[in-house]
Amino acid sequence: MSEPCAFLPVSRADMDRRGWTQLDVLLVTGDGYFDHPSHGVAVIGRVLEAAGYRVGILSRPSWKDPADWMRMGRPALFVGIAAGAVDSTLNNYTADLARRRTDSFAPANDPHGRPDFATLVYAGAAKAAFPGVPVVLGGIEASTRRFAYYDYIKKDLRRSILVDSRADILVFGPGEAQTLDIAARLRNQEPLDDIPGTAVRRRTDPPANYTVLPSFADLRADRSQLLAQTALLEAGLGPFRESGFWQAYDEGNVICHPPAPADADAFDRTHELPFTRRSHPSAGPVPALETVRWSVIATRGCPGGCSFCAISCHQGRRVVSRSRASILREIATIAADPDFRGTITDVGGPTGNAWGLSIDNKNICRRCRRPSCLHPDICRNLDTDHGLLLQLLAEGVRIPGVRHLFIASGIRHDLALRSPEFIDRLAAGHTGGHLKVAPEHVDIKTLEIMRKPRIEVLEEFERKFQAASRKAKKEQYLLPYFIAGFPGCTKAAADKLGSWLQRRHQTVDQVQNFIPLPGTMAAALYACGKKSDGEKIFIPGTKERRRQKTLVTGTHRTGRPQKERRT
Template identity: 45%
Template structure:
């Protein structure tokens, strides 16, 4: 009995050791995955999802999680794989994972047991590839994940303050898979299994490869050497890459060219459902003795869709997950919730049903043929595209079905919502407010000054104001006492002290107070990072003011936290610096602090005390 139970433990997870391979009767792997994250066998984690997918196709796969890149033996624990090694830095770019916006080393890592930092290297894709090529000479190396997606072309790197080459060049990998990767990786592995050399795989969608000659019929981007030296050339390369994202692109790096094939087609509902129906244990690997914070945060949540059509300037989701929302069927989501409800330690609460934006579930395009030649980088900005169908009611029906499941007592929506979409989704808004908001609702206006919001590609401030008023009217109607959590950002390109003063006055007018502000971090591959580096809006050519001064950033944060006594001195300095001393009375009220909360049964909007935002952010969904 004990031997059988031990063998079951060894075979429930994707193998991570020779003992687990032998328990399955394997002497050799087909594909070895290397990941910068701890191994959590859950569909919200990219490498385990891809490993389970290849396993379902009949391949023998193993995972080496968070190996010591300085030790060759760590990469040899399961021997030499027959077909290839697939490498990912994990769910985050390794530099974003390691450093704050102030370039200070983070002290924790949500994707590591015990939340300990230091388990993965800087520029993990490059470090892991070098280690694999040293330990497993001649084995094809495929790189992927968000770090590879965002760095597939020449890109500005905030931490070195320079334009770096494509990570495919710097890592010397054989192929790069960008995007979610299921289709591209399966194609690569199948063709390797059929005996085709990796050097011949130049036609697979969702991949990038290196050649000595330019690809035919490709959109030519300015060379690396040009974009490294010339900000205008960098801005042009970014704009062309974004607007021509459905075409093959090429960018010369010295004597070689990086060729980026068109993205893989979005997954339809049936194959997406099939991914989430794979036999995940939904647990960290049994070898871990400490909890993994990222797993604890998503343990009782369900991903209903992937991709985002918002196109916010600072966001990298669309560049990795895609610009088209891909939704699971209602039955697929319901089946997953039922599975969770049968677990012994389930207490009746589903913490989230959502994705990058909760109320994008189920939205579709009316005519997909119009999307191919379209050069818009956002379906929502400056206005909602008429080809986008947002009023189909699928999201509201999904929430209703989930909360009707036996054993489910509470269903919350913790993913952010787009309030500009809610104006056309009255059914979802009513369902959300009636059943799925606890004490607080999270929204992300990011700023409340129209000039800055335009740079960010976000809805105008009055849209947020209408949403706050509707939310509070619903509170009064239901006799509830709930608050709004507005997430705001300081230091974004285009952000000035005047914008922050206007945002603070908006907060004051609507009796909203925040206790923590996110500081803009230039993430590789985003529009905002392009503007930060070049000082240019690449789509208009207009100059964009960039906040680089530490003092300016401190002032901007202080203005958004104007109500805190510790911010008072910095607020007065900021108001003087931008010539708006006359607003000190409106913001600081002569130094008196009013009560944070007024009784919810009073007429008019009540003030809301907002929680301190956690330092370890919610893990990004794949």
């Protein structure tokens, strides 16, 4: 086990050990502190540390006790706030708004240490503890709430989290470049006005070329304008769009600059920092670490643009791939760890088979307003060659100490069908026996709203995967994910899914009862009950949502207990 000083400081004693009297940056998170390149607060901490800043981590502080916030004293530059790796609504509540009994991102699964609306609560506590110290918001919760959004707990529209928190600046998307820029500017006492990948609140006019969104007053007067807002933002998430947006509030304009430029070299450098891949010893093991400990992040961004997905709102649709050399070096570092047992559990990202995808003509993307690069068909401007990925997998598994190298991130089966060789090699050696796929539904109208491929595409993939598994003399299965209670999913549509599963004698453990996540089109549809053309859509109520879930899990047939997935 690594010594505590291998981690960033979490206490005054840790600071003393490094000879520090004051931190430059205090990073606050609702998660337990584990030092892994998949964990946002650990990544930002390591990146700042590598740039010479003195960084401390305040994990799961008591938001009612100012003394807890003073553990490491007042930071010189700023307090960085993240709710955690997952939106706190998802972490704390089920789709039926029952309190969850576990929190896998907390030590010992403790479900009690993270406040609701964690970003807002922590920002308020930071302002009270450290008056005058700038507060910087980051992470997926802040990122997806950078403009007005529908809140599932309050069942109402809310203002941008930047307005409600009175934070100084909000970082969206992967945040390394922005955070370094913010730290440097605060050190040099320069304004935080024009940093790509950030949003600020100002009384001044926004740049003339920024797209105006409906004001909060307009949204309040006519909720259906949330559909128009979300469509504008989705178009802006496309590769190479580089769009800026602004939204008016009584408290000033929320001005959101274009995304930070994708920088694959910086992505490499970040993931090769000296992460311990362990939970901090002071808090005890964090269960979420165990599923990712020996995994490697290869990509950011996803071209899918699924209407319910917070990841694409956060990271955008441009796939940024790390270099092959950097990924292989990280695998070699893992293989040298004395606790490693020979299996790289995942080389992936938001989508398991997106590494190496490229765009043929960037200028076409700059003009494109499609919300998905894969739906209703795979765009011809997207190069779907899986050859580079196959080469990477082959080289990774040859590294001494590596016996298996798996892809455990969800596969885009429509993309995989473009490469029969990929399906063969996946089945022969790169899956642990259960391959995650996410058809999400079978009903064509529901799939249209979700922006997912027709179920026949999954069936074709399954035939090919099973044939490849037989050829490899392996008994392997697909692990399909479905969503119940989706906007537009009528009783008849849900029955189709139930019948499809029954015909296959299949029950599914991994089912998500729909939760409208801020910033997504699915949340806008849920909040408005209609599409942007005015067509009404069916919104399943609580009883129907539960019925739909039992159809998927088969509990109406088997009586088996249900599990719920959090995405």
